[in-house]
Amino acid sequence: MVNSMPGTPTALARIKDAVVANWARLVLGIVSISVFIACWASVSYYLSESGNSLSPYLPGPLPVAEAFLDSFSDSVPGLTDTTMWDMIASSLIRVFWGFVLAMVVALPMGLAMGSFRVLDAMGKPLVEVFRPIPPLAWVPVFLMVFKSFWGPIGIVFLGVFFPILLNVIFGVKNVDQRLVDAARTLGAKRGTIFTKVVMPSIVPYMMTGIKVGLGVGWMCIVAAEMMPIQGGTGVGYYVWLSADYGRYDFTYATMLVIGLLSIMTTGVAEIIEKRVSRWMGLR
């Protein structure tokens, strides 16, 4: 698709169009969220007014919103010189490196296992043994062996690794034979077929694996950070710590941050996927 034709709407105009077209959905969405917040506020108000012992565990939307906003500008309770930005950075850094490591290992391994039956036969049983183990089960081992910086990264690695590996293997095994035939009649030998046909073909599969992997990896990091021995900050850790202090307003605020971060990571992954698809002409 040609993007730079005259008369192409600007981003703002496109957003406006989208809003207008979907106004019904938007309104319903807003109503739904408002109702939820209202319920939350009432429950929390009721609990505190009636002196219920659960009341401190469920602060209302206002204190949580306050905590949320404060956490970005001031140091959060219990940690010195640490704002929400620092904690987000810590968690993101770990997810990033876990992801990079997973790609570096899973991509070649997937290509190899998909291409050579011997390797596939050798690798499959190992994969099937380790894949079902939830990455979090490895936390005690990893944190002792890889310490507090690489340990959580290792957990993310495990979470991201398997979806990418399996998707790439599948992609290799499902390369369109007609394309391989065409390449052969154009003079391609095995090596060229691999680089010029197989590798571009697996890109959509790999992107799917990446999307799934990122979601899993993100869940892993939050939970891995909640485990005792870890010396970093991170949003998962702060969920635990703020609760340990009894500052549940910050606990919920951090949970909100985690949710937002998750949406953003998935969103970024999808944008990249669309871009790559378009660039490769594979819609």
Added chain:
Amino acid sequence: MTACIEIRGLSKVFSSDKRRVVALESLDMEVVDGEFVCLLGPSGCGKTTVLRIVAGLEPATGGSVKVHGKQVSSAGPERGMVFQEFALFPWRTVRRNIEFGLEIRGVPEAKRGEISTKLIDLVGLKGFEDAHPDELSGGMRQRVGIARALANEPAVLLMDEPFGSLDAQTRNLMQKELLRIWSATKKTVLFVTHSVDEAVFLADRIMVMTARPGKIREVIPVSLPRPRDRTSAEFIAVRGKVLAELDEEFEKARKTELSPD
């Protein structure tokens, strides 16, 4: 007249644990340089198999297949192929699809561009050099397929029902286009089809195949001058002749399809 393709006693057997299918048996045929030959036959007669063996995509079980005197063993750019489902690389633009074979041979970029531009012009795709296959219509895609095979200056162009996926009008248009390209490039063409009409319109010689196990039943020359008029008496006469040969084979094929082996 030099023999471009020479096939003697070709046999092909597909065997699996469950069945043994004799697709081709003692098939003999010859294609001369510069000729346009159609291989015509009922479904399942093995015509595509013949083509794939010549292309080097399938091994023969017995017999010999030679192109310009050399025994065929594996696929190569001197036997370019055009596929029914186009088989274009979706992640490459039109130009880069066409340049695929040239890239493999290490032709430098500038020269590649020259060659691909000429071919793009030849097949009538000027302006679409940077489009991706998914932006093109069926007819356009096949033009790319043809250009891509031609880029390697093949000795023979092998075409496997290349217009089978197109609608009737596009099909007719592409047939005319193909003839134009053919006369411009003077290639030898071996064209597989099950459409009598198409064969009579295009070919110098039509080789009618028998039902499975396939061999050449009859070779019918078509010496009508091109462009051929589908409504002319001569055209209809040749068509009738071919049809007669074919009908018998269609019957036999139908019976084999329906009876378990």
Added chain:
Amino acid sequence: MDKRTIVLVIVVAAAVVLAGVATALYMRGGSGEGKVGYVTMAPSLMDGWLAANQSDAYIAWEPYVSSSVVAGTGRVIMWSDEIMPNHPCCVVAVWEDFLSTTDGSDLTLRFLKAHIEANRWMADALADPDGGNYSLLLGMAADFTLRSQAVVEEGLAHVEYGYEMGDDFLSALKEFTDMYVESDIITNETLDGLGYADVSEFIEDYVDESFLVLADAVEPSATILNPDDEDAVRLGYLSGDLHQLAQFVAQNTTVGEGKSLFEVYGLNVDPLPAYSNGGAVMDAFNLGDVDIGYLGAPPAIQKHANLDIPVRIIAQANSEGSGIVVHVDSDIHTLEDLVGRTVATPGETSIQHLLLRIALERAGISFVKA
């Protein structure tokens, strides 16, 4: 390889390199330039980490200090009493709902009496290293902490057991609470919401000395007041924490000459499975799982304030008994030497962490996450 793929590879490689640089810069942030960095972990792992040089120092409670010293891998550079003499450490707390049951008060008094007697017994035993009770005590300490007798012997030398509260006790707790308010862990609004004008009021309401006063008068009893196991006093405590030895001693039947001290005073006690930290004990109180618990003063303060968990502090369990340990071969000898290094603490909510912060702040050194 065509141009586009090459560009892509370069972009990706550049992004990764950039990220690496950013990460290195960011992670270096913690310790350095007048700062001491900390990491948090469970104390039982600290001696191993130190020995493997994974951290430069750690602060923990006994027996985790002596475990390094006895193993020859660690050296103490500062004891917690050097930071704050006689600082309260672990306390005994009781659940309000338990108190309001029929025999609640009575059972609590008996419990405290046993706690008091256990403390006295321990003091006597420790005073006579050649006596039989001394080795009995070592044995009990080793059983409770799962450390060797050599380690607990060393540790016992540094823990001050005691049950008295008093003005110093109260002012220390107030000081802790002030620090929490200052770092926003407890807000003034929270104290206000609970009905206290200030920290002083809060602590004075929290600590109840009335039980101690009456407890000492409790006489041994031939009959158990709460014989049914359903009515047993559920006792919570921290895993392997040498500071909380008194309750373990009170369970031992040799000490009471054939009966446990609890039984001597007619009390049926059910020691629950150990908790991993004081916060967990507070949560357990809130869930109604624990009647009387031993825990550190800081989590007792934090969660009582922030979550209004209904407990009262009725006695002290110990004071002091924590230390800063460095590797025996290291060049660290003073607090100032810790600048630019990393210290492992049991967690931001622990008293050890708080004490280290106090000590560093006094020396004008920042204490930040490593």
